[in-house]
Amino acid sequence: MGGRGSGVVARHVVVEGHVQGVFFRDSCAGEARRQGVAGWVRNRGDGRVEAWLEGDAQAVENLVEWCRRGPPHARVTGIEVAEDSPAGLEGFGIQ
DSSP, X not given: OOOTTOSEEEEEEEEEEEOSSSSHHHHHHHHHHHHTOEEEEEEOTTSOEEEEEEEEHHHHHHHHXXXXXXXXXXXXXXXXXXXXXXXXXXXXXXX
């Protein structure tokens, strides 16, 4: 458990708004891979998008900030971010 801004962290993110059918998952996966963040992203039955992000603290924070905006056609109206313990995932998948 590194100091602030270092080490591996995990975040569970739920994004609401117009976030399904706008390539949110695909765009999020691409951004995660660019940042070197592991985890997954999936659509939920309630119209929101859920993601598990883990990796370098700064990279994860960058991806959380990206989720606050989403891809060009998304309209994010809210985001829940919860800290969690890393699960040791590798790679990033779309579920």
